[in-house]
Amino acid sequence: QISDIVREDFSAQESQALNVVLNDTPPTGERAIEPYAQKLSTLGNVARVDSEAGSFAAGEQVAPPGPGSDRFSADSSTYLSVIPKSESLSEEGERLVEDIRSTEAPYDVEVGGPAAELVDSLDSMYDRLPLALAIIGVTTFILLFLFTGSLVLPLKALVLNCLSLSATFGVLVWGFQDGHLEGFVGEFTVTDTITWTVPVLLFCIAFGMSMDYEVFLLSRIKEEWDRSGDNQLAVARGLERTGAMVTAAAGLIAIVWLGFVLSGISYLKAIGLGLAVAVLMDATLVRGALVPAFMRLAGRANWWAPGPLARFHRRFGLREAPDEPSGTPGSPDTPDGKPTRESVH
Structure with a gap:
């Protein structure tokens, strides 16, 4: 019932965010995250991207970094929270995972979250299904x-x-x-x-x-x-x-x-x-x-x-x-x- 309310009454699926992790990055303050976050925010089915560089929507920064932005940072990695507009466990959610993985990134990228888990599970099943x-x-x-x-x-x-x-x-x-x-x-x-x-x-x-x-x-x-x-x-x-x-x-x-x-x-x-x-x-x-x-x-x-x-x-x-x-x-x-x-x- 709660999922129905969130899906029908709200424009963003906060609880189904995709976690985009960038590995082997320079230390905090030296990595260029803002251009990549802006690029991800322009993808179809993306409501907002939160990162250590602030929040972005439709290619524009909608909120500057704040005290809560520190949670996105680590010594040699960072992650971005990509909030989808629609249900993650759907064709649109699967397509968003593929779009994120095909977007050029400044560092090595790994994508997690409900939609990514579904895509990877299906890929694993399809790989072994013929055998x-x-x-x-x-x-x-x-x-x-x-x-x-x-x-x-x-x-x-x-x-x-x-x-x-x-x-x-x-x-x-x-x-x-x-x-x-x-x-x-x-x-x-x-x-x-x-x-x-x-x-x-x-x-x-x-x-x-x-x-x-x-x-x-x-x-x-x-x-x-x-x-x-x-x-x-x-x-x-x-x-x-x-x-x-x-x-x-x-x-x-x-x-x-x-x-x-x-x-x-x-x-x-x-x-x-x-x-x-x-x-x-x-x-x-x-x-x-x-x-x-x-x-x-x-x-x-x-x-x-x-x-x-x-x-x-x-x-x-x-x-x-x-x-x-x-x-x-x-x-x-x-x-x-x-x-x-x-x-x-």
Whole structure:
């Protein structure tokens, strides 16, 4: 509430000032700070610049140095307090950080403050995000190949998981960034942004749970495929055996995540609703419709792999139980020791 009042009723965001630190400077009284402070005060979105040389606005000095100016000085460094006009955690705030860092300075410059922390956090995330996505994608692909012996099914799983997650992110943007869910999930302040950690957490948690459901379904489909060699029958029976379990599990975990919506903290609301939507969409639309539809249309191509990889899977692949010839005594297909029509097929 206080932040809303400051943002709406005052022209400067004093509590969100950027700290521009100049290092390795001459001693106090010998450093030329005034021209640099004047230059910073002319940047867009700057209300005022306070420094040891006084206060500046729109390129002009609006207040001379006073007793309080000593707080900006140290033996070999000084700092300037740049007061923005708008919210620091916004596109305008990020742009101001870039403008300050690109402005020529008389000494080495470091920029801190809420907007700078956001910019640096995002840069750090973007630098490592491709590597993180590559590790997740490659390891998931390899494990699903070892489990199924197919190159098609792991690729299908990655694409459909990303599809459901993209839809979830769309709900978050529409509901929280644009504010259409305000009132439906409780009151929150619409800032036209989403806390940058929310999409990362959502992706990691929802992707992991989606892959759990994928393994549940594929394990039963693969079991029936190995037994009968009939792709259509395998998809139908795999869905029949896991559908109720996956739906129940998704419903239970969605209830847990929806409990986060009761929080008074907006990013927890976003995480709770986002994960609930992701789980329910994945268990119903993706696992209940898109996966079986794709596998039905792909037919025997679902289980394709090049010869060398197929031989590698037969030797090193992951299995729930040792291979057992169909139609032999003790086989689950033939409890009485006699081959069934399906096992012969």
